[in-house]
Amino acid sequence: MNSVQNRTKKRRKAKEVLSEVTNKASHNLVIHYSCESFYDIQDGRSPRITSIAIRYLETAQTKSFSIHKIAEKKHITFQDIESHYDELEKQMLDEFYHFAKEHRAYKWVHWNMRDGNYGFEAIENRYIVLNGTPERISDSNKIDLARLFPNLYGLTYIGHPRLEKLIEKNGITQKDFLTGAKEAEAFNNKEYVKLHQSTLRKVDILHTLVERAADGSLKTNSSWKDIYGISPQGIFEATKENWIMNLVIFVIGFLLKRALDYGVDVFARR
Numbered sequence: 001m002n003s004v005q006n007r008t009k010k011r012r013k014a015k016e017v018l019s020e021v022t023n024k025a026s027h028n029l030v031i032h033y034s035c036e037s038f039y040d041i042q043d044g045r046s047p048r049i050t051s052i053a054i055r056y057l058e059t060a061q062t063k064s065f066s067i068h069k070i071a072e073k074k075h076i077t078f079q080d081i082e083s084h085y086d087e088l089e090k091q092m093l094d095e096f097y098h099f100a101k102e103h104r105a106y107k108w109v110h111w112n113m114r115d116g117n118y119g120f121e122a123i124e125n126r127y128i129v130l131n132g133t134p135e136r137i138s139d140s141n142k143i144d145l146a147r148l149f150p151n152l153y154g155l156t157y158i159g160h161p162r163l164e165k166l167i168e169k170n171g172i173t174q175k176d177f178l179t180g181a182k183e184a185e186a187f188n189n190k191e192y193v194k195l196h197q198s199t200l201r202k203v204d205i206l207h208t209l210v211e212r213a214a215d216g217s218l219k220t221n222s223s224w225k226d227i228y229g230i231s232p233q234g235i236f237e238a239t240k241e242n243w244i245m246n247l248v249i250f251v252i253g254f255l256l257k258r259a260l261d262y263g264v265d266v267f268a269r270r
Contacts, residue, residue: 005013008025010151011151011152012244013151014052014148014149015184016108016124017143017148017212018152018213019214021057021107021109021143021210022057022210022211022214023056024107025057026044026055026056026057026058027105027106027107028058028106028107028108028109028143029054029055029056029057029058029106029107029109030054030055030058030108030109030110030203030206030210031050031053031054031055031108031109031110031113031173031198031208032053032111032113032168032202032203032208032212033049033050033051033053033113033123033199034049034050034183034187034195034196034198034199035047035048035049035050035118035183035187036049036121036184036187037180037183037184038046038117038118038122038183039184040188042093045114045119045128045129046081046122046125046129047118047122047126048085048089048187049067049092049123049126049127050066050087050187050196051065051066051067051068051192051193051195051196051199052065052066052091052096052123052199052215053065053196053199053202054091054099054203054206055203055206055207057109057207057210059240060207062200062203062204063099063160064196065092065093065095065096065200066097066192066195066199067081067088067089067092067192068081068192068193068196069092069196069259070086070088070091070092070095071088074088074091075210076088078190078192081239082190082194083161083192086130089126089130090127090130090131090138092124093126093127093130093132093134094132095174096123097127097132097134098134098135100134100135100137100260101135101143102197104135104138104141105141105142105268106141107126107140107141107142108120108137108141108143109143109206109210110142110143110144110145110206111144111146111163111202111206111260112144112146113144114141114142114144120137120142123129124136127189139191145206145209145210145250146163147180148164149162149213149220152213153222154222156221156222156248157220157221157222158220158221159221161179163205164179166209166218166220167205168222169219169221170208170209170212170218170219172205172208174201174205175201176197176198177198177201177202177205178194178195182198182223183198186198190249191267258263
């Protein structure tokens with residue numbers, strides 16, 4: 001398969017996935033979570049989870065799980081969270097995996113949650129360390145926007161870090177948003193509420209990105225060439241997807257036909 005065919009195949013598949021997400025919004029969730037920085041861990045253990053936020057794509061209602069909320073329920077002060085971390089984290093993940101079990105048939109839209117450092121596997125590993133039994137979410141039910149967007153818009157569709165650059169490009173509010181470095185700093189400073197607010201903001205942002213990509217209003221740095229490539233097949237794909245191009249081609253075809261008919265009529269009269 002040549003590069004043009006491969007690009008076209010990936011884009012078609014990405015559009016199908018995005019269409020399914022929006023058309024079946026009632027069975028799609030957006031997830032993000034915050035954790036201890038895995039770069040700062042020196043003893044090889046898995047990073048602690050601080051909060052998880054999940055949003056229903058159809059209603060925008062958000063369910064969240066966090067150690068500071070568990071601590072409040074158990075009347076443990078913020079100052080004492082660190083000394084009860086395993087207990088609080090375990091109960092938080094108990095609640096998360098109970099939710100996951102109830103939503104096992106749902107699709108989970110996420111950003112880059114795909115390995116043991118940061119991802120579903122990292123959450124599973126942490127729960128196992130705490131003697132929990134995770135409800136495994138099928139890989140076929142995970143939709144990674146960080147991989148979907150390059151297939152839709154081309155590899156150079158936005159600069160790095162891509163999520164932050166997309167937010168800037170599209171004028172999305174960054175209120176409460178923390179970068180990875182800032183989240184690590186907040187964890188070290190025991191600012192658990194700030195971490196939780198950042199997690200909530202990020203699921204809101206991901207939801208917005210999905211909606212804008214679906215309705216064609218997401219702004220990127222991609223040119224027409226970046227998306228479709230220069231080839232007959234690329235032009236054909238672009239024409240199918242763009243109603244303006246379809247209209248232009250229709251008008252040109254109509255005018256050419258009229259001109260041809262006129263020429264034939266003039267020739268016949270001679």
